[in-house]
Amino acid sequence: MVWAVLLIVGIACVVAASLPNQYSSYSTILVQPQAVSKNIVTAGVGETDLTERLNIMTAEILSRSRLSKVIEEFDLYQEESKYMVRQDVIDIMINAVSIQPVVPELEQSQGMRRREAQINTFRIIFSYSDPRTAAEVANALANDFIEEHIKARVNQSQRSLDFMNTELERLAAQIESVEGQIAEIKAANRGSLPEDLPGNNNRVERLNNELAFAERTLADARSDEAFYRSQMSAAGLASAGDAATSPGRRLQILELLIAEYMSRGYTAKHPDVIQAQTEMANVRQGIKDGGENKEGRVNKSFAQQSVQAEIDRAQLRSSAAEEEIGRIRTRLTEVQDRLEQTPRVAERLEALDREYSHLFRSYQDFSGRRLEATTQAQLERRQLGEQLQILAQAFPASQPTSPNRPLIVILGFFFAFAIAGAAGIVIEASDNSIHTAHQIQAVIDAPILGSIPEIWLESDRSTQRRRIFRTAFGMVTVAFLFGVVSITSYWWVNGPMAESVVDVETTEAPAPSSAALPTVPGAAGN
Numbered sequence: 001m002v003w004a005v006l007l008i009v010g011i012a013c014v015v016a017a018s019l020p021n022q023y024s025s026y027s028t029i030l031v032q033p034q035a036v037s038k039n040i041v042t043a044g045v046g047e048t049d050l051t052e053r054l055n056i057m058t059a060e061i062l063s064r065s066r067l068s069k070v071i072e073e074f075d076l077y078q079e080e081s082k083y084m085v086r087q088d089v090i091d092i093m094i095n096a097v098s099i100q101p102v103v104p105e106l107e108q109s110q111g112m113r114r115r116e117a118q119i120n121t122f123r124i125i126f127s128y129s130d131p132r133t134a135a136e137v138a139n140a141l142a143n144d145f146i147e148e149h150i151k152a153r154v155n156q157s158q159r160s161l162d163f164m165n166t167e168l169e170r171l172a173a174q175i176e177s178v179e180g181q182i183a184e185i186k187a188a189n190r191g192s193l194p195e196d197l198p199g200n201n202n203r204v205e206r207l208n209n210e211l212a213f214a215e216r217t218l219a220d221a222r223s224d225e226a227f228y229r230s231q232m233s234a235a236g237l238a239s240a241g242d243a244a245t246s247p248g249r250r251l252q253i254l255e256l257l258i259a260e261y262m263s264r265g266y267t268a269k270h271p272d273v274i275q276a277q278t279e280m281a282n283v284r285q286g287i288k289d290g291g292e293n294k295e296g297r298v299n300k301s302f303a304q305q306s307v308q309a310e311i312d313r314a315q316l317r318s319s320a321a322e323e324e325i326g327r328i329r330t331r332l333t334e335v336q337d338r339l340e341q342t343p344r345v346a347e348r349l350e351a352l353d354r355e356y357s358h359l360f361r362s363y364q365d366f367s368g369r370r371l372e373a374t375t376q377a378q379l380e381r382r383q384l385g386e387q388l389q390i391l392a393q394a395f396p397a398s399q400p401t402s403p404n405r406p407l408i409v410i411l412g413f414f415f416a417f418a419i420a421g422a423a424g425i426v427i428e429a430s431d432n433s434i435h436t437a438h439q440i441q442a443v444i445d446a447p448i449l450g451s452i453p454e455i456w457l458e459s460d461r462s463t464q465r466r467r468i469f470r471t472a473f474g475m476v477t478v479a480f481l482f483g484v485v486s487i488t489s490y491w492w493v494n495g496p497m498a499e500s501v502v503d504v505e506t507t508e509a510p511a512p513s514s515a516a517l518p519t520v521p522g523a524a525g526n
Contacts, residue, residue, distance in 0.1 A: 004420035005413075006475055010482030012412020017486035019408075021400035021494045023131035026123040027142035028102065028392040057152070058099045061145055064090050067097075074137055076128065097141065098125040121391065129494075131396035138394035146388045157377040164370035171363040178356045185348055192341040194349065200339050207332045214328055218321035225314035254280045 060066075067090050071077060077089045084092075102121040124142050128134035186193060191200070258276050266273050434440050437448045 001420040001424045002475065004423055005416040006478055008416035008419060009409070009412050010479065012409055012416070013482055013486045014489060016403065016405040016408040016412075017490040018493055019403040019405075020129050022096075022127045022129060022402040023134045023397040024125055024127040024401040025131065025135040025138045025394040025397055026125040027138045027390060027394040028121060028123050029142055029145065030389045030391040031120045031122075032387045032389055057145060057148060060148055060152070061099075061141060062094055062097060066144065067093050070137060070140060073140070074133055076133070076137070096127045099123070099145075100125065124394075126394075127401065131398075135394040135396045139390075142390055142394070146390070149388045154377075154381060157373070157379075157381075161370070161373040161377045164366055164373045167366050168363065168370060171359055171366060175356065175359045175363060178352055178359065182349065182352050182356070185345065185352070189341060189345045192338040192345050194342060194346040196338070197342050200335050200342070203335045204332065204339070207328055207335065211325060211328045211332065214321050214324040218318055218325060221314050221317035221321055225311055225318060228311040228314060251280060251283050254283065 064087070068086060071086075071089060071093060077092060080089050080092060100123055102123055124138055124145060126134050126138040126141060128137065190196075254276050258273060258280070261270065261273050261276065268274075268277075434443065437451045441448050
């Protein structure tokens, strides 16, 4: 059991000494509020929870491309780079970097939890085998952190301004499109627009009145024409007699009769044809000598001529009235069609007007926001918004922060005693040899007559002392060898001056308060 304890504790000491020293350095950054009063201008980048912003910026700072440049700049992890790919080396550095908020001492003394405290300071911690390199890398990461913060705020404000400009251009194009649609509808529906509705109603009313007047005029003209025709008929019967015995009528009858003869196949020498032609010549001569005109109408008297003139005037008024009625009805149909189209045109224009009003209000709103975004972009370009400032530069650590060698050795002792005790119990339980009279009696099932005690001679005691001395000497020798191996391993891994690599300027730097810094995952704080 003692040998088990010695071996396990020795191995723990060698392992603790073989682990390389890790030095942690941190740079403290202060979050400064906006320099310009918020009553004058509000920053375009919202002041969200610091932890949330730290997570976002940490993801950007710890990007693989950025850390790869830092590794090349400071020649970090040269030994690991010999047998590991770059991605694995970057993963090692990611585990060595930690960004943690710092709880103010006043709020910490009051027992406030981190979520309840107002945190405006945080630290960038980096752990490395060389203290000076750790401090330089921590300062470089802090500077990158600040530059990234400024760049992120400027880019965000500029993207907001670009978004406003893009939206304004889009809204202006939509407003122009709606205006063009409104103009096209008005041009294609002249006279059918909502503003033309009162005028069209007045035109319909006026045209209806004109139509009624024209119809009355037509009725009067037709009535006059019928009246004068009746007068003409009376005058004609009194003066001309039967219309069937008139020369003109007789001439027409003879012409029809000759045509009928010719259709029957009579020639011009047929007696009936000759008689009809002779009678036609006589009638024509009689018309010429008797005073009929060329149209076959007998010259009228003065009374008949007066009545005929009135009939002609009535016909002219009737024709004019019919033309006027046709014109009015055509015009009335056009105006009524416009009135029927007006509701549809009004509906389309109303929809476009609503869209135009909405777009115009949005345009005015975005115009005001663009002005505000322009001011916010200028605020960020001049670095007058929320800014980060390095409150304390990182300095080389005077003592390694890891590994925790005392804890490793204590754990080694704990596991050694536990394993040794378990081994002793197992060996004792598995031992079947006989040591007492009761054991042999239980085995042979026979009574024991007597027991002879062990007799120790001086030679036996000398042999026992020599065996104890050899065992003790062996244990001391093994412990000494473990110590030599541990010191050699520590010397080989960390160098002879690893515990005192601190210059004068470093020793004068004030030690940071360990209470304000939580435990760093993967590397303990200074």
